[in-house]
Amino acid sequence: MKKRALLSVSDKTGIVEFARELHALGVELISTGGTEMAIKAAGIPVKNISEITHFPECLDGRVKTLHPVVHGGILAVRENKSHMQQLENLNIQTIDFVVINLYPFKETVLKPGVSFEEAIENIDIGGPTMLRSAAKNHRDVTVVIDPDDYTKVIDELNKSNEVTYETKYDLALKVFQHTAHYDAMIAEYLLRHGDKSPFTKTLTVTYEKVQDLRYGENPHQSAAFYKEIFNTSGTLAEAEQLHGKALSYNNINDVSGAIALLKEYREKATAIAVKHSSPCGVGTGYDLHHAYTKAYDCDPVSIFGGIVAVNRKIDIATAEKMNETFLEIVIAPEYDDDALACLKKKKNLRILKLASISEEVKPYQMDMKKTLGGLLIQDIDAVLIDGEPKSVTERIPTKKEMEELLFAWKVVKHAKSNGIVISREGQTLGIGQGQVSRVWATENAIRQSNFPVKGAVLASDAFFPFADAIKAAAEAGITAIIQPGGSVRDQEVIDEANKYGMAMVFTGMRHFKH
Incomplete structure (x- = not known):
């Protein structure tokens, strides 16, 4: 029985050459739309899909391959006598090669000013359906989604007139990875467009x-780096x-x-x-x-x-x-x-x-951390202070101290918890981080400084549970402290700061980083 190939691609890289090779091998070609036009223009015989289905394209091309003649020809198990008898009764011929890549959804939605309607029109329906059919029946059908695989398929056909099962399996795996990626992109786009919560009942994420x-x-350990699809600037x-x-x-x-x-x-x-x-x-x-x-x-x-x-x-x-x-x-x-x-x-x-290195982080960014058997997901910590810092001591920080406190607060937000940052005049002097005790973090920050810390300020990523760190800071000459507050011993901590004439402000916002 003569083999047949269905070709319908958005990315036409190498498709004419691939079609020519298939034709030379005696494979009958079926195609649609622009792919058919490109193959015909190269003088290669090709049939339109409507000649096979005996049904015209309709709904502006939304429906053209969703037909039993197409999917029956793809999904029939060749070794199943009942399947093959049904094809004969229905006058359906098998399709042995499915060569498809999908509407450019990603390229469309990443264009500046793209409308929602245009995005929706670039959601491929027939393509993924045929790809999944062919990948499911990969023992009998060679499915190709990537132009880089054209050469391998042709080489194997020229060698033995067959594509090896191993290659068919690998190509089918690539299809399911691609369609999962494609659908995950669409889902993420719809979440973002509708401003919906990302904490959905099921979570499917995709990276390139x-x-x-x-x-x-x-x-x-081997490793690779993947990037998100949207908002990577x-x-x-x-x-x-x-x-x-x-x-x-x-x-x-x-x-x-x-x-x-x-x-x-x-x-x-x-x-x-x-x-x-x-x-x-x-x-x-x-x-x-x-x-x-x-x-x-x-x-x-x-x-x-x-x-x-x-x-x-x-x-x-x-x-x-x-x-x-x-x-x-x-x-x-x-x-x-x-x-x-x-x-x-x-x-x-x-x-x-990185020209855009200072560009503000876009909304809808998520922070993910893999655990054994699961995944933690949260909003990124994109806010520095929610509102104005509140002075809680008898002495209010000077304007210069307040500027310095905010400088240190930005650093401690990114230090590993427990985090303490000491700074003066726009320069970190000591950073104590990753400690299991806040007083240890304070003492480490003081001790590691290459400069005297007298007159400097201190930032803490979370509240002080005891006054011991305040005492250590005061004795080192720290004049002002910024911290979230919220401890049951806040008053004890404030009293200790007042004892030494220190200024202290509460932000009401913690910045743990584990």
Whole structure:
């Protein structure tokens, strides 16, 4: 029996050449719409789907392949005598190759100003249905969704006049992965368009692969980086690597954290240093060199082998300063030519460019964390303070202290809990984080500072359960504290601050980061 192929593709890359090869192998071609026109224009014999179904396309092309002649020809199990007898009784011929890719839904909805109606019209119905039919019956039908697979199919046909079962299986797997991805995109678009809660009864998320990584958290673990479909502007997924070896899992995680913290600062030139996904130095200044110097001086030891993210164009002076220590990654919105040449002298330094690095995080972003046997999902922590900070001590912070408290509050929001940040004049002095005791975090922040902390301010990501940390801060010379408040011992903590003449403000908002 002569083999038949049904071809209907939105992406016409290589389809004419593939059709020509199939025709040369004696395969009868069936097609629709633009695919049929392209094949005919190349002088290759092809039948319109209506010649097979004896039913015209209708509803502006919405219905053309949803027909028993099509799906019967695809789904019939060739070794099932009853199936084959039914096909003969109904005058249905088998379809042995299904070559389809879908309406460009993603490309449509990502276009600026696209209407909801246009998006809906680009939801493919017939295509996924035929793909699923063919993938289900992959033992008998070769289903091709990716133009990259055309060559493999033709090579196997030329070799043995058959496509191997292993190849058919792999192609079917690719189909179900693709249709799941396609439907998940549509569902997410409808959620966003309707401003619906993302915490639905079932959760299906989809990402697209950006690259394989050098390794995972440790060299013996393999890893890859995937990106979201919508709203990736201003994120690491859009960064361009200009220099250096491939990124690892830890590199991606660290840079992402650095970018998230950097977005808190837009008004001034800012440099963020990160090590093991935790900030180790933050500085703002009148120019980038000044800001980077502050970030570096905070902790010259920890920044070694770290990540640096900045929100201004890197100039030659800053590049030369960066080259004085070993850095894993530098990411910036732009680079002066001489600065880029300077940084490239470091053979293994990864240099990334992200023009939109300061862009505000779009709404509808979710934070996900895999657990054993499950997935935690929450809104991202996108709010700094809900309302105005409330002064709770006898002494109200000065305007300068308040500015500094807000600087430190931005940093502690991104520090691992328990988190304490000490800062002065737009520079972190000490960062205590990841401690199981808040007083330990406070003592570590004081102890690790390379500068005297007298006259500095302190931020805490959560309330103080006891007054011991306030006493430690006061004895070190801290003058003002910002914290969420909310402890049953708040008054005890306030009394301790008053005892030392410290100013304290409550934000009413906690920023745990586990």
